[in-house]
Amino acid sequence: MIALVHGEIVEKTASGVIVDAHGVGYEIALPTSVLAKIGEPGDLVRLRTFLEVKEDALTLYGFLERAELEIFRLVTSVSGIGPRLALSVLSSMTPQQVLEALTRDDASAFSRVRGIGKKLATKMVFELRSKVTDLPQALPSAAGSRSAGVWSEVSEALRSLGYKDSEISESLNWVGREIPAEQANDVTAVLKKALAFFQAPAAR
Numbered sequence: 001m002i003a004l005v006h007g008e009i010v011e012k013t014a015s016g017v018i019v020d021a022h023g024v025g026y027e028i029a030l031p032t033s034v035l036a037k038i039g040e041p042g043d044l045v046r047l048r049t050f051l052e053v054k055e056d057a058l059t060l061y062g063f064l065e066r067a068e069l070e071i072f073r074l075v076t077s078v079s080g081i082g083p084r085l086a087l088s089v090l091s092s093m094t095p096q097q098v099l100e101a102l103t104r105d106d107a108s109a110f111s112r113v114r115g116i117g118k119k120l121a122t123k124m125v126f127e128l129r130s131k132v133t134d135l136p137q138a139l140p141s142a143a144g145s146r147s148a149g150v151w152s153e154v155s156e157a158l159r160s161l162g163y164k165d166s167e168i169s170e171s172l173n174w175v176g177r178e179i180p181a182e183q184a185n186d187v188t189a190v191l192k193k194a195l196a197f198f199q200a201p202a203a204r
Helices: 066-076 083-092 095-103 107-111 118-134 148-160 165-178 187-199
Strands: 004-012 016-021 024-029 044-053 058-063
Touching (some): 004 024, 016 044, 044 066, 066 083, 107 118
Antiparallel strands (some): 044 058
């Protein structure tokens, strides 16, 4: 397993870089968000990497931060999502935005990523929301200080009241923008705010 590549950027393309590390050239595919940060040919770069092994090819994917790599691994654990599509997710969303969308059951955030339709986005949320709390502590928490457990608990409470997943996603997306940070870990406060979304449309 190649976990890290540190060397000089030899070539930079629209999809990745070639890095010379001790005389060996590594071709590494990158999210566009990483491509925008790493510099130009001649600059030194240090990338965390993931090696995809296939019968006919070995492909390296690179990331600047551990959080990006962990989210990449998380997303590729969903059946139907390969490394290339996971790169698209990280090209469109930060690790924190991915975690926040999962804790809110916000499938619409993923359906805006190129190549991910509504059905696959819903599947992502369903398969990954329970895995958020298992991620390394080094990762950014969703929305800074928000607890994944709190938002999942509120989602379940709203379901028990008869609200559809699409309605819950919309309401929690709104709550995330409106609720004060000091209340974001309070189940009662988040649920109260979510119910206000349904009860007072004018407040939106």
